[in-house]
Amino acid sequence: MPTLSPDQFRSRFPIFERRIYVNSCSQGALSTDVEGAVREWTESWHEGGSPWELWVEKVEALRTAFAASIGAERDEIAVMPSASAGINAIASALDFNGARSNVVMGEFEFPTLAQIWLAQQRRGAIVRWARAIGERLEVGAYERLVDEHTLVVPATHVCFRNGHRTDIAALTDLCHARGAYVLLDDYQRTGSGPMDVHALGVDFMVTGCLKYLLAAAGVAFLYVRHDLIERLEPTITGWFGRVNPFAFRIDQVDWPDTARRFESGTPPVPSAYAALGALALLERIGYEAVGRQVERLVARYRTAAEAGGFVVRTPAEPERRGPLVVVQSLDGPALVSRLGARGIVASCRGNGLRVSFHAYNNEADVDGVVAALEAESALLERASAPAVSAPARAYGDVGQAAADVAAPNRS
Ligand SMILES: Cc1ncc(COP(=O)(O)O)c(C=O)c1O
Incomplete structure (x- = not known):
């Protein structure tokens, strides 16, 4: 039986006292529960x-x-x-x-x-x-x-x-x-x-x-x-x-x-x-509650990123996306590092900026990331630049995977 609200769940992850953590697609944040289990x-x-x-x-x-x-x-x-x-x-x-x-x-x-x-x-x-x-x-x-x-x-x-x-x-x-x-x-x-x-x-x-x-x-x-x-x-x-x-x-x-x-x-x-x-x-928050929170935050972020004129590579339909949203930048590693300087932990694959959500995230995290993207918009592709807009990009062949060179952080 779930007993934790999303706020109570979040409070068990100390990193949120210092950072906006939106990098669960690379590594989930450390909770005091997991820290205690390792100590055990x-x-x-x-x-x-x-x-x-x-x-x-x-x-x-x-x-x-x-x-x-x-x-x-x-x-x-x-x-x-x-x-x-x-x-x-x-x-x-x-x-x-x-x-x-x-x-x-x-x-x-x-x-x-x-x-x-x-x-x-x-x-x-x-x-x-x-x-x-x-x-x-x-x-x-x-x-x-x-x-x-x-x-x-x-x-x-x-x-x-x-x-x-x-x-x-x-x-x-x-x-x-x-x-x-x-x-x-x-x-x-x-x-x-x-x-x-x-x-x-x-x-x-x-x-x-x-x-x-x-x-x-x-x-x-x-x-x-x-x-x-x-x-x-x-x-x-x-x-x-x-x-x-x-x-x-x-x-x-x-x-x-x-x-x-x-x-x-x-x-x-x-x-x-x-x-x-x-x-x-x-278990204490429950997977249904996790799913609802993730879906709400993904929708909020995707909508805001698109409204901001950025190129969103992740599909719009809820059933065609998961907890990760990718926005196209002009220099992925530079953007990740600029976001890092603003206290936001995200990651990239090639020039795709990866922002991913879990039940420990909240609306303020989404709004913080969107504000940071606006502040760093010189590093982002704009949807109005048709020549390179991501939806037109065809993978063409599997070599694209190699072209999307992995940044040193984890996948
Ligand atoms: C979709 C997917 N599959 C597999 C892996 C890696 O699996 P492992 O390193 O446990 O073999 C990752 C990332 O690390 C991944 O994102």
Whole structure:
């Protein structure tokens, strides 16, 4: 039962005493709850020396808490050190040499997802690209590509570069009608609103804790739909992927009938403590309330940025965007640093200024960012400058991703 109002939630993040923090798309802000959970981990270490039984229990508690937060069963969740590790575990379990060899990806993927599937080409995968038009990637772009040769469609929910949200339910319907799996990368959305992974219907999902799940690097999740688990045996594996890791067998590889089979080495205990602290805090405000606050702030910011004459790259329709809004600047790194000098923490990808919201943000944050954009408008593209206006920009080919050079801060 949610007990915290958005104001009470915000008060648990000390950074708001000093800054306007709108960078959850890179890293969620640190709460006193997560700080306390990390302290609990160090204290358990001081106290017990090597309390591995307790630490493994904590990882199991995290599995249960995360599963509940997305409407999954706990047996459908593997606790991973990164989203990449989750994608790799699935890729390694697939066979590209049968009737289905094709992997169909969109142009808005995060690099790690694209790279892992490109690396499968050596194992027989054939990669095909669904093209974006301007800042939009429609399910129609997959129509001609997904067929009886398609094995898997890895797709990012919210694009880290422009905030575009793909219609995953429609994409999943299309892929399933044609016998292909869908692997969802939900990293840029999980924690920013409610999620029912079964209703969404995807086969696999990866996400991690350091963005809208408000915890630290080192822990991520892989969801595998129940009926698929026992059909898949990853070749990227290890002792924590066994029925009983503590049997210490070197003469056989056995497979648990749960998603634990996709895990490999020693679990990320400190990050698991942090993530448990963060999930407990998110429960206290509730994902419905988070989603409402995020949607309200995204709408307010997007509307104000557009009214200010700036080039907004994120779609206008609420169902086609997530918690991130991208406005086109003339020099992204310079703008981020000027905003930093004004006490605003944001980030950029290339010249796209990324401003993202969580339930800890409020209207004053939005208005503060908009005022700062107006003050720094010399560094922003204007919608009236047609030659370079962003909606006319076609990704054209996947090389655009390379052209949008990543700034040193995290994605
Ligand atoms: C959409 C998306 N997927 C994946 C990742 C990275 O995943 P990991 O570093 O946990 O493999 C990020 C950002 O860090 C991301 O934004």
